[in-house]
Amino acid sequence: PVATNHVPGAGDANGEAEQDEKELSAAEQSLLRKKLSNQLVATKADLEILQKDPNSPLYSVKSFEALNLKPELLKGVYEMGFNSPSKIQETALPTLLADPPMNMIAQSQSGTGKTAAFVLTMLSRVDTSKPYTQCICLSPTFELALQTGKVTEQMAKHMTSLKVCYAVRGERVSRGQKIDSHIIIGTPGTLLDWCIKFKVIDMKRVDVFVLDEADVMIATQGHQDQSIRIQKTLRKDCQMLLFSATYEQDVMQFAKAVVPNPVIISLRREEESLSNIKQYYINCKDKEAKFQALSNIYGAITVGQSMIFCHTRRTAAWLCEKMIAEGHAVALLSGELTVEQRAAVIERFRDGKEKVLITTNLSARGIDIEQVTVVVNFDLPVNTQHQADCETYLHRIGRTGRFGKNGIALNFVDGHRSMQILKCIESHFNRAINKLDAEDFDEIE
Ligand code: ADP
Numbered sequence: 001p002v003a004t005n006h007v008p009g010a011g012d013a014n015g016e017a018e019q020d021e022k023e024l025s026a027a028e029q030s031l032l033r034k035k036l037s038n039q040l041v042a043t044k045a046d047l048e049i050l051q052k053d054p055n056s057p058l059y060s061v062k063s064f065e066a067l068n069l070k071p072e073l074l075k076g077v078y079e080m081g082f083n084s085p086s087k088i089q090e091t092a093l094p095t096l097l098a099d100p101p102m103n104m105i106a107q108s109q110s111g112t113g114k115t116a117a118f119v120l121t122m123l124s125r126v127d128t129s130k131p132y133t134q135c136i137c138l139s140p141t142f143e144l145a146l147q148t149g150k151v152t153e154q155m156a157k158h159m160t161s162l163k164v165c166y167a168v169r170g171e172r173v174s175r176g177q178k179i180d181s182h183i184i185i186g187t188p189g190t191l192l193d194w195c196i197k198f199k200v201i202d203m204k205r206v207d208v209f210v211l212d213e214a215d216v217m218i219a220t221q222g223h224q225d226q227s228i229r230i231q232k233t234l235r236k237d238c239q240m241l242l243f244s245a246t247y248e249q250d251v252m253q254f255a256k257a258v259v260p261n262p263v264i265i266s267l268r269r270e271e272e273s274l275s276n277i278k279q280y281y282i283n284c285k286d287k288e289a290k291f292q293a294l295s296n297i298y299g300a301i302t303v304g305q306s307m308i309f310c311h312t313r314r315t316a317a318w319l320c321e322k323m324i325a326e327g328h329a330v331a332l333l334s335g336e337l338t339v340e341q342r343a344a345v346i347e348r349f350r351d352g353k354e355k356v357l358i359t360t361n362l363s364a365r366g367i368d369i370e371q372v373t374v375v376v377n378f379d380l381p382v383n384t385q386h387q388a389d390c391e392t393y394l395h396r397i398g399r400t401g402r403f404g405k406n407g408i409a410l411n412f413v414d415g416h417r418s419m420q421i422l423k424c425i426e427s428h429f430n431r432a433i434n435k436l437d438a439e440d441f442d443e444i445e
Contacts, residue, residue, distance in 0.1 A: 272398030
């Protein structure tokens with residue numbers, strides 16, 4: 001994800017005040033992605049093995065049968081609609097399930113099958129005839145813990161004697177109580193209380209320790225230390241696993257601090273590129289003129305689905321109203337919506353219920369909507385210093401190899417400043433952005 005340097009109250013290029021546009025936290029973004037993803041993200045990137053155990057060669061599997069899972073677990077996996085392991089699972093699962101257990105750090109973008117991989121590992125290792133906790137999974141938030149719990153319960157549908165519980169805020173335990181759940185999924189703060197203050201878990205009997213969403217974890221104050229304190233209570237030979245969507249230096253450092261002698265695998269995100277995008281700019285004197293041009297475009301050409309980016313919530317709401325008045329089916333994704341509301345808006349758009357999605361930059365961060373063919377920068381992306389934000393530009397209109405399709409980007413320019421920004425973007429990517437006449441759109445048909 002792009003780093004935020006958003007300062008509330010900073011004006012936009014038109015001198016308009018930025019209206020309390022709130023960016024989702026890393027944890028909320030992750031939750032939104034989970035709520036939206038119902039299938040694997042396809043990727044052409046190759047899995048990289050960054051570190052391996054010299055004594056045990058890594059191998060990969062092409063089927064779930066090859067893993068010798070308990071029949072009731074295999075049944076659950078198939079009932080979830082998983083026919084074969086995802087790219088990361090092909091290599092991760094044999095290592096995760098190996099005996100003696102190996103520690104692992106795995107990085108790949110969301111939607112590539114990490115959760116399914118570690119849930120499968122916990123379920124495969126747990127012995128439900130023993131009435132104590134054998135697996136612990138740490139998640140950054142209550143909501144994310146519940147999300148993992150859902151996957152666990154689904155996959156364990158036929159493991160009828162399995163008990164799962166949640167160590168999250170609101171779940172009370174009392175000193176001296178012994179938890180008989182085989183798997184505990186929780187947040188670091190509550191889990192630390194359970195194991196150190198209330199002593200309701202015998203940490204020495206835990207066989208699998210999972211740290212999920214490590215990148216989100218380290219973005220949350222206190223989680224890093226709490227996770228390390230929990231990890232220290234475990235046996236040396238407890239299997240320790242860490243998963244992360246990104247793999248920056250700070251994540252890497254944290255990962256190595258909590259997971260000793262790991263196998264490290266990484267499936268890097270495919271680079272976005274502008275190579276099959278036609279880029280244009282249109283000169284307009286002001287906001288009204290931009291709207292007029294937009295209206296002409298939607299009238300003149302058949303646009304499949306499009307996204308329109310505005311700098312402020314106010315512009316986005318204004319534009320939305322104007323377009324609806326013209327009879328367009330428009331959805332608005334903006335800063336004041338909750339994660340659930342955002343997920344609902346995006347889902348409707350994905351299902352084609354609306355053809356146009358108007359959004360602000362911050363609201364759309366990190367969301368991939370594949371079927372969009374036209375992207376309109378109603379306002380060019382700028383950072384808080386009002387300089388061209390090329391990274392955001394690329395993310396708005398760029399495509400990865402997996403989407404492949406051709407696309408069109410339309411950039412509105414209103415004056416000298418925004419022309420400079422456009423030139424900056426053009427030279428940064430070294431790809432021409434051609435002028436389009438606001439009256440004549442034949443060229444883009
Ligand atoms: P991540 O944890 O990397 O975000 P998930 O494990 O949540 O990825 O998987 C993303 C989506 O793909 C989920 O909807 C999940 O049910 C599905 N999925 C995971 N593994 C497989 C698989 N082997 N085959 C088909 N679908 C899968």
